[in-house]
Amino acid sequence: MELKSDTEKTILEAARKVFTEKGLDGARMQEIADRANINKAMLHYYFRSKDKLFESVFTAAFYEFWPEITKSINESANVEDFLKRAISSYVDLFMDKPYLPIFILSEVNRSPDRLEFLIREGGVNPHLIVEYLKEQMDQGNLKSMNPKELLVNVISLCIFPFAGKPLIERMIFQGDKDSCKSFLQQRKQSIYEFLKPLIIANN
Amino acid sequence: MELKSDTEKTILEAARKVFTEKGLDGARMQEIADRANINKAMLHYYFRSKDKLFESVFTAAFYEFWPEITKSINESANVEDFLKRAISSYVDLFMDKPYLPIFILSEVNRSPDRLEFLIREGGVNPHLIVEYLKEQMDQGNLKSMNPKELLVNVISLCIFPFAGKPLIERMIFQGDKDSCKSFLQQRKQSIYEFLKPLIIANN
DNA sequence: AAAATAGTTAACCATTTGGTTAAAATGATT
DNA sequence: AATCATTTTAACCAAATGGTTAACTATTTT
Numbered sequence: 017m018e019l020k021s022d023t024e025k026t027i028l029e030a031a032r033k034v035f036t037e038k039g040l041d042g043a044r045m046q047e048i049a050d051r052a053n054i055n056k057a058m059l060h061y062y063f064r065s066k067d068k069l070f071e072s073v074f075t076a077a078f079y080e081f082w083p084e085i086t087k088s089i090n091e092s093a094n095v096e097d098f099l100k101r102a103i104s105s106y107v108d109l110f111m112d113k114p115y116l117p118i119f120i121l122s123e124v125n126r127s128p129d130r131l132e133f134l135i136r137e138g139g140v141n142p143h144l145i146v147e148y149l150k151e152q153m154d155q156g157n158l159k160s161m162n163p164k165e166l167l168v169n170v171i172s173l174c175i176f177p178f179a180g181k182p183l184i185e186r187m188i189f190q191g192d193k194d195s196c197k198s199f200l201q202q203r204k205q206s207i208y209e210f211l212k213p214l215i216i217a218n219n
Numbered sequence: 220m221e222l223k224s225d226t227e228k229t230i231l232e233a234a235r236k237v238f239t240e241k242g243l244d245g246a247r248m249q250e251i252a253d254r255a256n257i258n259k260a261m262l263h264y265y266f267r268s269k270d271k272l273f274e275s276v277f278t279a280a281f282y283e284f285w286p287e288i289t290k291s292i293n294e295s296a297n298v299e300d301f302l303k304r305a306i307s308s309y310v311d312l313f314m315d316k317p318y319l320p321i322f323i324l325s326e327v328n329r330s331p332d333r334l335e336f337l338i339r340e341g342g343v344n345p346h347l348i349v350e351y352l353k354e355q356m357d358q359g360n361l362k363s364m365n366p367k368e369l370l371v372n373v374i375s376l377c378i379f380p381f382a383g384k385p386l387i388e389r390m391i392f393q394g395d396k397d398s399c400k401s402f403l404q405q406r407k408q409s410i411y412e413f414l415k416p417l418i419i420a421n422n
Numbered sequence: 423a424a425a426a427t428a429g430t431t432a433a434c435c436a437t438t439t440g441g442t443t444a445a446a447a448t449g450a451t452t
Numbered sequence: 453a454a455t456c457a458t459t460t461t462a463a464c465c466a467a468a469t470g471g472t473t474a475a476c477t478a479t480t481t482t
Contacts, residue, residue: 023429039329041244045470055431060471121383122325126242128385135389142390164391164402165409172379177371179382180324182331186338187345188367199367206368213416226459248440258461263441 024062026052031059032073036115039122040070075134077119082140084109089145095152096215100208103174107204110178117179142167159214166214173207227265229255234262235276239318242325243273278337280322285343287312292348298355299418303411306377310407313381320382345370362417369417376410 020028030052034043045066049056063069084105092098110117124131134140149163158166177184177200185196223231233255237246248269252259266272287308295301313320327334337343352366361369380387380403388399 021429039242039244039325041242042329044468046468056470057432057472058430061429066470118324118328121321121386122242122328124385125321125325125382126245128389131385131389132394140390146391161412162409165406165413167391168380168387168402169376169410169413171383172375173372175383176375176379179328180374180378182327182334183324184371186331186334187343188349188370191335199371206365210364210368210372224459247438249438259440260442260462261460264459267441269440 021062023052023054023058027054027059027062027069028072028076031069032077035070035073036077036119039119040066040126043070071130074119074123074130077116078134079138079140080109080113080116081120082138082142085145086141089148095149095157098148099170099211099215102170103207103211104204106174107201107207110175111201114178114181117175121179156218157216159216170207170211173210174203177203224265226255226257226261230257230262230265230272231275231279234272235280238273238276239280239322242322243269243329246273274333277322277326277333280319281337282341282343283312283316283319284323285341285345288348289344292351298352298360301351302373302414302418305373306410306414307407309377310404310410313378314404317381317384320378324378324382359421360419362419373410373414376413377406380406 027048031043031048033051034048037043043066045059046056048069049059052058059066059069063072085102088098088101088105092101145167146163149158149166152158153160153163181196181200185191185193189196189199230251234246234251236254237251240246246269248262249259251272252262255261262269262272266275288305291301291304291308295304348370349366352361352369355361356363356366384399384403388394388396392399392402
């Protein structure tokens with residue numbers, strides 16, 4: 017089992033930055049090489065082509081999305097706790113890696129085929145969450161509704177404000193970066209508060 | 220006052236398709252010309268450069284976003300009605316023009332500077348909505364909370380599922396296009412139902 | 423230490439791309 | 453009909469881009 021060489025890691029990190037900033041089409045191999053302080057030929061030596069390099073970056077980014085929420089199920093004692101954990105870990109993730117949401121959204125939209133493979137291969141299974149939510153509704157812990165709808169709503173509330181940050185920052189916060197940032201940070205609590213009425217207390 | 224020539228409109232429509240499908244960087248002037256069934260030089264004759272052409276397309280797309288919700292305020296008798304109208308007109312808009320959300324999101328993210336100008340120039344003013352929501356809270360018609368938060372939440376619920384459609388369709392609906400489509404259509408009602416607990420009935 | 427392998431570089435290449443140009447066609451004005 | 457402006461076309465161009473090559477260096481293997 018070979019570990020990734022230093023150069024390889026340096027390339028991947030530089031590529032991640034450039035690809036997430038400019039997208040597949042906007043990224044230039046030369047810029048990636050420059051940011052990694054290496055010769056452009058090294059990119060091809062390690063990754064063969066721009067597409068292959070992009071795929072590595074994209075795959076890594078994509079898999080960062082899901083472990084969080086799946087983990088949240090297993091580690092939670094009840095729905096309340098689950099929601100808290102799920103929301104919290106997403107907000108933390110996106111505060112740390114703000115490029116993730118829009119990068120995934122954009123590139124999946126541009127070439128959705130890439131996704132098919134990743135879903136099957138990666139064992140990513142949102143159905144587990146849908147099942148869990150349905151169970152909780154049946155047990156009377158959660159307001160009854162279409163579980164898929166609830167899942168989509170939670171995800172929307174978690175992801176959109178980060179994906180639309182440049183828009184929100186300028187349109188709703190008049191360009192005040194700090195206000196916008198603290199607003200986003202506070203969503204860890206406020207999304208939960210917003211969803212709280214759905215939880216049925218039975219103690 | 221000159222009306223746009225036929226050729227100009229044909230170009231704009233072809234450009235819109237290509238730019239929304241492939242983004243600014245991924246779009247090719249030749250492809251736009253081909254789809255418009257004209258010579259590539261015409262693009263430059265009418266729009267000077269790729270950037271200028273893109274700007275025309277982007278600006279038009281951007282301004283489609285806001286009239287809806289602002290109109291909703293003036294035409295609504297109460298908050299309940301406002302929410303219904305706002306949600307409904309957004310869902311309708313995105314069912315009709317599914318490319319809008321991700322196009323705006325992606326391109327604003329790629330070059331946020333473009334936005335600054337459009338906001339000032341276009342008289343787009345989300346603050347009106349924030350004020351309206353705050354008023355309604357003060358009058359006891361709406362559960363009290365940060366009005367910006369509510370606005371962001373409503374927008375999230377309306378836009379995200381469309382922006383993330385390729386993702387949602389494949390991950391949550393196992394690639395079943397029809398199920399996903401009818402799910403999205405139904406959001407006109409379900410988002411409202413979801414938000415209903417926030418409305419305080421006082422009659 | 424010699425041989426072989428892996429890593430790195432600069433120069434190069436074919437193709438693509440946005441953009442230009444000069445001439446031809448079309449339409450309006452007198 | 454002749455002149456003038458507008459619209460359209462085909463051929464062309466310089467720059468940029470992803471990718472290759474062949475030589476050079478460092479590292480490992482024997």
